[in-house]
Amino acid sequence: xxxxxxxxxxxxxxxxxxxxxxxxxxxxxxxxxxxxxxxxxxxxxxxxxxxxxxxxxxxxxxxxxxxxxxxxxxxxxxxxxxxxxxxxxxxxxxxxxxxxxxxxxxxxxxxxxxxxxxxxxxxxxxxxxxxxxxxxxxxxxxxxxxxxxxxxxxxxxxxxxxxxxxxxxxxxxxxxxxxxxxxxxxxxxxxxxxxxxxxxxxxxxxxxxxxxxxxxxxxxxxxxxxxxxxxxxxxxxxxxxxxxxxxxxxxxxxxxxxxxxxxxxxxxxxxxxxxxxxxxxxxxxxxxxxxxxxxxxxxxxxxxxxxxxxxxxxxxxxxxxxxxxxxxxxxxxxxxxxxxxxxxxxxxxxxxxxxxxxxxxxxxxxxxxxxxxxxxxxxxxxxxxxxxxxxxxxxxxxxxxxxxxxxxxxxxxxxxxxxxxxxxxxxxxxxxxxxxxxxxxxxxxxxxxxxxxxxxxxxxxxxxxxxxxxxxxxxxxxxxxxxxxxxxxxxxxxxxxxxxxxxxxxxxxxx
Amino acid sequence: xxxxxxxxxxxxxxxxxxxxxxxxxxxxxxxxxxxxxxxxxxxxxxxxxxxxxxxxxxxxxxxxxxxxxxxxxxxxxxxxxxxxxxxxxxxxxxxxxxxxxxxxxxxxxxxxxxxxxxxxxxxxxxxxxxxxxxxxxxxxxxxxxxxxxxxxxxxxxxxxxxxxxxxxxxxxxxxxxxxxxxxxxxxxxxxxxxxxxxxxxxxxxxxxxxxxxxxxxxxxxxxxxxxxxxxxxxxxxxxxxxxxxxxxxxxxxxxxxxxxxxxxxxxxxxxxxxxxxxxxxxxxxxxx
Numbered sequence: 001x002x003x004x005x006x007x008x009x010x011x012x013x014x015x016x017x018x019x020x021x022x023x024x025x026x027x028x029x030x031x032x033x034x035x036x037x038x039x040x041x042x043x044x045x046x047x048x049x050x051x052x053x054x055x056x057x058x059x060x061x062x063x064x065x066x067x068x069x070x071x072x073x074x075x076x077x078x079x080x081x082x083x084x085x086x087x088x089x090x091x092x093x094x095x096x097x098x099x100x101x102x103x104x105x106x107x108x109x110x111x112x113x114x115x116x117x118x119x120x121x122x123x124x125x126x127x128x129x130x131x132x133x134x135x136x137x138x139x140x141x142x143x144x145x146x147x148x149x150x151x152x153x154x155x156x157x158x159x160x161x162x163x164x165x166x167x168x169x170x171x172x173x174x175x176x177x178x179x180x181x182x183x184x185x186x187x188x189x190x191x192x193x194x195x196x197x198x199x200x201x202x203x204x205x206x207x208x209x210x211x212x213x214x215x216x217x218x219x220x221x222x223x224x225x226x227x228x229x230x231x232x233x234x235x236x237x238x239x240x241x242x243x244x245x246x247x248x249x250x251x252x253x254x255x256x257x258x259x260x261x262x263x264x265x266x267x268x269x270x271x272x273x274x275x276x277x278x279x280x281x282x283x284x285x286x287x288x289x290x291x292x293x294x295x296x297x298x299x300x301x302x303x304x305x306x307x308x309x310x311x312x313x314x315x316x317x318x319x320x321x322x323x324x325x326x327x328x329x330x331x332x333x334x335x336x337x338x339x340x341x342x343x344x345x346x347x348x349x350x351x352x353x354x355x356x357x358x359x360x361x362x363x364x365x366x367x368x369x370x371x372x373x374x375x376x377x378x379x380x381x382x383x384x385x386x387x388x389x390x391x392x393x394x395x396x397x398x399x400x401x402x403x404x405x406x407x408x409x410x411x412x413x414x415x416x417x418x419x420x421x422x423x424x425x426x427x428x429x430x431x432x433x434x435x436x437x438x439x440x441x442x443x444x445x446x447x448x449x450x451x452x453x454x455x456x457x458x459x460x461x462x463x464x465x466x467x468x469x470x471x472x473x474x475x476x477x478x479x480x481x482x483x484x485x486x487x488x489x490x491x492x493x494x495x496x497x498x499x500x501x502x503x504x505x506x507x508x509x510x511x
Numbered sequence: 512x513x514x515x516x517x518x519x520x521x522x523x524x525x526x527x528x529x530x531x532x533x534x535x536x537x538x539x540x541x542x543x544x545x546x547x548x549x550x551x552x553x554x555x556x557x558x559x560x561x562x563x564x565x566x567x568x569x570x571x572x573x574x575x576x577x578x579x580x581x582x583x584x585x586x587x588x589x590x591x592x593x594x595x596x597x598x599x600x601x602x603x604x605x606x607x608x609x610x611x612x613x614x615x616x617x618x619x620x621x622x623x624x625x626x627x628x629x630x631x632x633x634x635x636x637x638x639x640x641x642x643x644x645x646x647x648x649x650x651x652x653x654x655x656x657x658x659x660x661x662x663x664x665x666x667x668x669x670x671x672x673x674x675x676x677x678x679x680x681x682x683x684x685x686x687x688x689x690x691x692x693x694x695x696x697x698x699x700x701x702x703x704x705x706x707x708x709x710x711x712x713x714x715x716x717x718x719x720x721x722x723x724x725x726x727x728x729x730x731x732x733x734x735x736x737x738x739x740x741x742x743x744x745x746x747x748x749x750x751x752x753x754x755x756x757x758x759x760x761x762x763x764x765x766x767x768x769x770x771x772x773x774x775x776x777x778x779x780x781x782x783x784x785x786x787x788x789x790x791x792x793x794x795x796x797x798x799x
Contacts, residue, residue, distance in 0.1 A: 099761045106552035124549045124764075232744040233762065290636025292656040292745055307637070451550040455763045462571075462747065469658060469746030487568075492550055 026390075030078055033390040035397075035419045042139045043384035045082060053378050054084035060382075061101055062116040064091045067297075067316070067402035068165070068365050071395050072116065075386045082385075085378055095233065098454065101125065105370075113373040114382065119152050119363040120449050122161060123500050129368040130376055132159040136384055146438050149406040151507055152363045160368060162383040166406020167364030168437050169242040169337060171204075172303060172311045172318045173197060175426070176331040177216060178207075197335045199355075201246060201279050204310060204338045208286040211309045219306070219327070225286030226310045227302035227317070231295040232465035235313075237457040240464045241447065242312055242360050243280055246340040248272030249358035251443040253347055254509045258448055258456075259485075260346070261505050264494040266485040268460065269478035271351070272344035277467050277474035284468055292468060304328075304399065312337060314362065318430070319399030322422055330423045334430040336437065359437040360445050365402060393419060411435040446507055450500040452492050459484035542770035549764040561771035571747065572755055572772060576779070579751040582662065583730035586669040591723055593670065594677030595715075599707075602685045612682070619675035627739040630668045631655070634740075658748040661741050665749050668736050673729070677722055684718030685711070716795040724788055731780055752776050 026038035026045040038045040062072040069091045076087040090112070092100050101115040105128040117125070136142060137159050142150075145163045153161040177183055178195060187195035187210060198204040208225025216223050229239040248257065248270060255261045258268065267273070284292055288307055296313065303311035304320030306328040311317045321332045339357030367386070369379040385391070395403035396410065397420045405411060411434060413427035422430070437444075448456055463481035466472045472480065489497055543561055545554045565572060601611045618626070633639050634654035642651055654664045692714065696706045734753040737743055743750035743758075756776065760769030 095762060099764060102549060102764060232742050232746070233758070288637045289642065289651050290653065290656055292653075293636070293741070302637075452548065452763075454549070455765065458758060458763050465744055466746040469744065469748060471658075471746040471748070491546075492548075496550070 029081075032074060032078070032394050036390050036393045039389035039393075041141050041389055042135075043141065043381065043388040045078075045388075045390065048079065048082040048381065048385050051083045051381060053381075055086075056375060056378055057086040057088065058113050058375055058378055058382060059088045059090065059111065060114040060116070061090045061092055061097070061112040062114075062367075063097060063365070063402075064093050066400040067094075068116060071386070071391075071398075071401045071403060075391060076382070078391075079382050079385050083378075083381070085382075087382070094235075097121075098124075101128075108372075110370050110372040110374075112370060113375050113379045114367055114369055116365065116367045119161060119366040120447050120453055122153075122155055122366075123449050123451055123453065125368070126155050126160055128371055129160050130371045130373070132162060133376075133380060136162075136380055139384075141384070141388060144407040144409050146406060146408060148361060148438050149363075152361075153366055155503070161366040162368060162380070162387065163406055164367055164383070164387045165365035165403050166410070167314050167362045167404055168434065169238070169313050169360045169362050170315075170318075170433055170437065171198070171335045171337055172321065173333050173335065174217075174306075174309050174328065174331060175333040176328075177211065177309055178333070183216070197333070198310070198338045200340050201243060201276075201338045202341065205279060205282060205286070208283070208310055212286040216309075217306065221307075223306070224288040224291070224308045226283060227291065227294060227299045227308040228280075228283060228287060228311070229294060229296050229299050229313055230284070230287065230292045230465075230468055231298070233458070233461050235296050236464060237460040238360075238362055238447070239313055240276065240280060240460060241445070242337055242362075244273050244276035245358035245360050245445045246338065246343070246356055247275045248344055249443055249445050250343045250345050250352070250356065251358075252352075253345055254505075256501070256505050257445050257508065259489075259497075259501060261498060261502060264489055264498050264501075266482045266489075267346060268485060269475070269482040270344055270346055273478055274474050275340075275344075277464060277478060280464070281467055281470075281474060300399070306331075314364070314402075315404035316399050316402055319396075319404070321399075322416075322420065322426070323399050324421065329421075330426060333426060334433040336433060356443070357441075358443040358445050359441045360447075361437065362447060364404065364406075405434055411438075444508055446504045448501070449504055450497045452488055452497075455488045456485060459488070539770045539773055542767055543774050545767040545770075547766040548768075557767070561768045562775065564768065565771055565775055571750075572752065574747065575750045575752045575755040576776075578662075578747075578749070579731060579733070579753075582665060582669070582733060582749075582751060583727060586666050586673070586733075587723060587726045587730050589666070589670045590674045590677045590726060591719070594674045594722075595681050595719075597674070597678045598682040598685055599711075602682065615678050616675045618672050619679070621672075623672055623735050624739055626672060627668060627736050630664075630671075631740050634664055655741055656745050658745060661745060661749050665733075665736055665740060668740060669730065669733065672736075673726065676729075677726060680718065680722040680725070681715065684715050684722075688714050713796075720788065720791045720795060723791060724784060727784065727787065728780075 024037040027034045030045065041047065060072060060076065063069045065073070073089045076089050079085060080087045097117045098121055101112060101117065102124065104111050105125070146166070149163050149166050150159065153159055153163050178197060184195045187193065191206065191210065193206065195207065198207055211223065212225035213222055215221060229236050248267070256267065259266055287294070288302055294302065299311060299313060300317045300320050302308055303317040304326060318332060318334055320326060321328050323329065336357060336359060339355055341355060342351045342353050343356035345352050367383055369376055369383070373379055392403070392407070393415060395401050396405060411431045413424065413431040416422040416427040416430065417424055450456070459481050463477040467474050467477035541554060544556055544558060546557045547553060597615050601608050601615070633641050636642055636651065636653055636656060641654065645652055652660055654660050692710045693706065696710050701709065732753050733751055734757060737749055737751055737754045741749045743754050756769050756772045759765045759772060
């Protein structure tokens with residue numbers, strides 16, 4: 001143990017020294033990359049400084065500040081300083097990103113050279129986007145991207161979106177509570193169960209209820225069980241799917257998680273999804289006051305601010321909790337999403353009483369160049385610069401930026417220890433959790449990427465919101481969603497949706 | 512002047528009218544007869560399919576319409592009562608009359624979206640000052656997460672924001688009333704209550720009806736408050752027609768269908784306001 005620790009420390013020291021050695025003229029001019037300095041590459045600061053885009057204008061539509069909007073603007077400013085380009089950044093709320101680009105796309109207009117959005121927009125946007133040129137696809141920077149995120153940004157084998165972010169849902173928990181011997185004893189005495197990282201949603205609920213509504217970290221404030229995205233139309237559908245995968249994604253059943261690929265019948269009201277929604281309705285009892293109205297930002301602030309024991313969904317809450325200004329820095333842990341003690345088999349029509357866990361790869365932010373843009377070279381250079389090694393290392397250290405790991409090198413714990421001051425054990429656990437989701441599971445679930453995806457997700461949000469509000473039972477709510485999904489399939493066409501859905505199913509079934 | 516010259520002078524105005532009123536409505540009607548969505552862009556022709564879907568297969572729109580009616584009638588009623596009371600208060604000579612008149616107008620001059628964000632912060636159930644106060648009494652009301660209280664919160668914010676508009680119109684009406692009926696009432700020995708019931712209120716009826724109708728039209732378009740405060744939730748408990756049309760059009764990108772919703776909404780509103788105006792006239796003018 002001692003030898004291992006010494007070796008680890010030596011390794012960390014070496015990395016730190018290497019980082020210091022990398023400081024250069026660019027980090028003096030651009031403090032954002034002060035930890036790493038410029039890192040040589042096709043789109044490094046040095047390389048960009050040799051380009052001349054003076055007199056040319058680049059227009060970018062991105063998300064509101066800070067998530068993704070702040071790094072977009074920051075890198076636009078840097079890009080402008082390096083190349084002489086005029087870069088105009090327009091910030092748009094998340095809910096309007098799709099339509100703000102789609103309306104001009106459909107009208108044959110090109111107000112934006114670059115559009116930021118979610119990777120599940122791809123099926124609807126792809127005909128309006130310029131595929132990534134081979135010189136970027138084959139560059140060293142891109143070779144570092146995991147295969148899963150290459151797939152995320154590609155359609156039919158062609159890369160269309162530029163990888164800038166990687167997302168998955170996983171569990172975040174308070175280590176100072178779950179590993180606390182006093183609380184372990186108290187929990188055991190009062191419930192008869194072990195206090196540990198929850199392995200199932202049932203354990204998650206029991207622990208969350210136990211630690212709900214009292215001051216367990218002695219900061220003078222009440223703490224609660226769980227922070228979750230429950231606000232209607234604010235990505236709540238993704239939170240619901242996170243809770244559903246354990247009950248519904250059976251590794252022995254191929255051919256679709258959301259639909260039966262053969263018949264295109266929705267599976268959304270099956271017993272697995274209903275069990276998950278039933279759990280979720282129960283969860284309203286152990287969220288903070290007003291937790292039913294939490295959007296993603298609220299979830300990040302709630303867990304990141306130390307208000308709850310658990311949280312799940314995107315990386316941001318974890319990164320926010322581990323920032324220097326966080327009251328719970330180095331007090332949190334990362335683990336795979338909880339599983340369940342049973343999983344629904346839709347082929348046999350029965351529950352299988354076996355432990356099941358399934359990672360939910362939510363993909364994430366992405367950006368692409370408009371096909372009709374007259375500035376393709378400059379636009380791709382901007383995106384390449386945005387995601388260059390130095391910027392990427394600096395960006396993933398800032399929780400509010402919304403840039404999360406998607407490269408093989410991102411899963412090395414040393415970078416979090418060196419650049420962000422994380423405790424080695426936490427960095428190791430975080431890296432392992434994320435890497436296992438990417439490469440270690442054979443039961444992955446990918447989100448829908450089909451035409452009209454927003455109609456499907458909106459129907460889920462409305463149905464689940466009604467169940468959470470007590471307007472409908474979980475079964476009634478999901479039956480309503482299934483009816484709505486059938487109508488959408490009928491309107492758009494079963495074959496059209498099947499063709500797109502098959503691409504996602506092939507990724508899931510190939511694992 | 513030549514007859515044709517008259518038309519030449521009218522032409523710019525007519526063109527502007529055509530561009531900003533007739534064309535958008537005409538285009539929306541045409542859009543409502545198409546299936547334009549994220550997958551099938553363009554003005555194909557599907558007849559009345561969207562309207563048939565709306566009338567036979569979309570109870571959510573009509574539920575939202577019912578909710579809208581409840582919210583708008585409640586808010587406008589409260590705005591009228593409070594606005595009229597405030598107007599009466601500063602109508603007569605009182606100290607700091609001008610200051611009060613300006614103070615009462617401030618909410619209307621603020622930006623609705625910004626103020627709704629402020630109200631959302633006030634009513635934040637974990638961190639907001641409103642619940643800090645209620646915590647002193649051991650209570651923690653769910654202002655935004657309870658089906659009933661969330662409606663109350665929306666009404667409260669709307670009343671706060673738009674009562675000044677009602678106040679302004681009614682105060683202007685009060686200031687323009689003739690003096691003679693009051694002299695006559697005074698000679699007849701009428702007290703303040705009788706003077707209000709038999710003189711002020713009847714004389715104010717035409718202005719009141721106008722103010723109520725204007726506010727009802729505005730209140731029926733309630734969108735920003737709902738969007739910022741509750742996103743239509745919890746569940747669908749604060750979802751109104753305009754918010755639902757927004758979801759269908761700009762969130763789900765069902766342009767054709769949302770155009771059909773908009774046109775139907777417009778027609779229903781025109782009919783509703785015509786009926787409401789007639790009822791108000793009967794109650795407040797003819798019923799005097």
